[in-house]
Amino acid sequence: MSTERAPPIIDFSSFYGEDPTAKQSLIQQVRSACETFGFFQIINHRIPESLQQDILKQSEQFFELPLEIKEKYNKDIGGFNRGYERLRAQNFEKKAEGDLKEGYYFGTHLALDHPYVVQRKINLGPNKYPEDVADPERFKMTADSYFKAVEKLAHDILNVLAATLGLDENFFQDYIDTPIAILRLLHYPPQPADASPDERGIGAHTDFGGITILLQDMIGGLQVWNRDNSTWVDVKPLEGALVVNLGNMMMRWTNDRYVSNLHRVINKTGQERYSVPFFFSGNPEFVVKCLPSCEDVMNGAKYPPVSVEEWITGRYADTYGAADDKKAIKDLSAHASNAYA
Numbered sequence: 449m450s451t452e453r454a455p456p457i458i459d460f461s462s463f464y465g466e467d468p469t470a471k472q473s474l475i476q477q478v479r480s481a482c483e484t485f486g487f488f489q490i491i492n493h494r495i496p497e498s499l500q501q502d503i504l505k506q507s508e509q510f511f512e513l514p515l516e517i518k519e520k521y522n523k524d525i526g527g528f529n530r531g532y533e534r535l536r537a538q539n540f541e542k543k544a545e546g547d548l549k550e551g552y553y554f555g556t557h558l559a560l561d562h563p564y565v566v567q568r569k570i571n572l573g574p575n576k577y578p579e580d581v582a583d584p585e586r587f588k589m590t591a592d593s594y595f596k597a598v599e600k601l602a603h604d605i606l607n608v609l610a611a612t613l614g615l616d617e618n619f620f621q622d623y624i625d626t627p628i629a630i631l632r633l634l635h636y637p638p639q640p641a642d643a644s645p646d647e648r649g650i651g652a653h654t655d656f657g658g659i660t661i662l663l664q665d666m667i668g669g670l671q672v673w674n675r676d677n678s679t680w681v682d683v684k685p686l687e688g689a690l691v692v693n694l695g696n697m698m699m700r701w702t703n704d705r706y707v708s709n710l711h712r713v714i715n716k717t718g719q720e721r722y723s724v725p726f727f728f729s730g731n732p733e734f735v736v737k738c739l740p741s742c743e744d745v746m747n748g749a750k751y752p753p754v755s756v757e758e759w760i761t762g763r764y765a766d767t768y769g770a771a772d773d774k775k776a777i778k779d780l781s782a783h784a785s786n787a788y789a
């Protein structure tokens with residue numbers, strides 16, 4: 449049983465350094481975080497703070513636009529899951545009203561004649577960029593640079609995860625090629641003082657891909673479930689840090705050894721909150737099959753192999769994973785009456 453009260457803050461600099469002892473310590477810290485919270489924060493990664501600030505600033509400029517302008521970029525227009533998602537469009541906990549946030553989706557940018565686009569692989573296609581922001585060129589450049597930087601960081605984190613699982617450092621080579629990956633700009637308006645206790649910025653859910661790397665501003669409101677004492681704990685904003693968490697695909701891949709944990713956002717601060725999650729799900733044709741180091745000695749693998757595309761398509765069909773998460777939420781409530789306090 450873990451005695452940790454919050455996801456750890458892990459210094460990533462030793463990944464880029466030459467000290468093998470420090471690298472081993474990093475691997476150990478990441479392994480332990482994956483087995484307990486399935487969440488950690490990293491500092492001293494290679495995404496410059498200036499780029500983090502720029503993407504948050506551009507995001508703010510987009511969301512300030514009038515609704516009818518934002519709707520021009522609605523992700524229901526043109527396909528590929530790119531563009532604007534209006535306020536309350538998602539409803540993870542199936543409350544009376546949807547989640548109090550709006551978003552803008554980018555992904556791996558592929559031309560219309562790319563074979564994966566021709567084959568209609570889920571979420572793969574061209575990006576959509578707004579023309580109505582103050583500086584559209586700058587907006588596009590910032591979104592593209594951040595996407596590239598966070599994708600590279602995902603590769604580095606997967607490299608460390610391979611080490612935590614006793615796998616070859618190139619294990620994820622085919623997985624990371626031409627990946628299904630989504631970058632979301634998110635805006636959470638403050639919830640009014642007299643808001644219903646049911647109000648959520650984003651209701652409790654688990655992410656369904658491989659890994660998520662989240663940039664959050666300094667406002668706060670993100671919480672993760674502590675499975676040991678059945679309470680919600682804050683994932684406190686830390687300047688320059690990025691939050692990393694594992695998705696359902698990684699939990700399945702590791703035969704449930706690593707945790708894909710419930711989390712939610714409630715913005716009671718009275719201020720606008722912005723965050724930028726990046727969801728890395730991997731190459732659509734890659735087959736996710738129980739890792740050799742995770743097979744149970746007696747019972748082998750719990751789950752049959754599944755391709756990334758099948759998995760992601762299935763999770764979307766469960767309405768953003770709501771079916772499984774509903775059950776997890778019910779289990780949580782049975783453990784703790786204050787689960788949603």
Ligand SMILES: O=C(O)CCC(=O)C(=O)O
Pocket residue numbers: 632634650655662664670711712713723724725
């Ligand atoms: O905005 C956040 O802090 C969390 C967002 C999140 O969990 C998600 O988009 O899946």
Ligand SMILES: [Fe+2]
Pocket residue numbers: 653654655711
């Ligand atoms: Fe999430």
